[in-house]
Amino acid sequence: MNLLKQIEQLIVLQKVDSEIYELQKKLEEAPREVSAIKQKLETQQGQQAQVEEKISILRQQEQKLNKEIEEDNDRIKHSKNKLMLVENSKEYHAMMREMDNLEKTNRLREEEKVAVEEDLAAQNNLKASLDAEVDKLDQELQEKQRHLDEQLQGAQAKLDELHKKRQAATQEIPQPILSRYEFIRSRLSNPVIVSVDNGVCNGCHISIPPQSFLELQKGEQILSCPNCQRLIFWDNHFTENGEQN
Ligand SMILES: [Zn+2]
Known part of the structure; x- marks a missing residue:
């Protein structure tokens, strides 16, 4: 058979193989995108859990302070009522001191409460933005997953079709030349x-x-590139479509 005709058949085969190669590359990359989003989502959910934990601790602190303030206020009120009944000045001064101390402690608690509430507001803001981010990522993930499933189905059908086309293309090529092509294909990255x-x-x-x-x-034999070992042909022998000039 005419050598250029054989090369022409190899070019046809190469076209199919390049399509298979590109499709398989896409198929390998597609799930990576999904798992990257999944990972990002998990990181955000971890932060979300941390913020929720902080908020719960701050709320407990706030409740504890409120309870202590209320209890000491009751004590002060009680002492004030008792103050009227005190008869000696030593007892009176002792009670006044105790009330002063209680009031001072409560003022400190009020200050702490303000700080806790500020923290709480900041954490709640952070939580709101994390919630929004998690929702967005979750939606993006579902969309990408759906898209991936469709892509995989479509690609599988296309691959089956290409393998049929490949089968037909190889049948045209003499066995020794096909073997040489397949040998190179198994050792080098696309193209052959x-x-x-x-x-x-x-x-x-x-x-x-x-x-x-x-x-x-x-154009008397099928040569290999001395550098990369791929099969080579002279582009002047063929048109852009891989047909003989
Ligand atoms: Zn080369």
């Missing part, structure tokens, strides 16, 4: 067969030696 354009290999983008280029132009 590339054009040489102005003496430069389109697989590795390095000039091939002038002697090899002359051989290539004769």
Whole structure:
């Protein structure tokens, strides 16, 4: 069979293989996007749990302060009532001191309460923005997951079709040449067969030696690029569609 005809068939096969290659690359990358969002969501949910824990502690502190303030206020009120009944001044002064102390303690508690409430407000704000972020990511995740499922289904159908096309393409190619192609395909990244354009290999983008280029132009055998080992053809022999000129 005409050598250029064989190369032409290899170019057809290469086109199918490139499509398979691109599709498989997409299929590998697609779930990565989903798992990246999943990971981001889990991080945010972790922060959300931490903030909720802080809020719960601050609320307990607030309740405790309120209770203590109320109890001491009751004590002060009680002492004030008792003050009227006191007869000696020593007891009177002792009670006044006690009331002073209670009032001082409560003032400190009120200050602490203000600080706790400020903290609480800040944490609540943080929680609100985290909640919104988590909701957004959750929605994005569901959408991407749905999209991925559709993509996978579509890609699988397309892959089946391409494998049929590949099967048909290989049947046209003489066995030894197909074996050479498959051998290279199993060892190098796509593509297997590339054009040489102005003496430069389109697989590795390095000039091939002038002697090899002359051989290539004769079109008497299927050559490999001395640098990357891919099968090469002279682009002047073929049109852009891979048909013989
Ligand atoms: Zn090369």
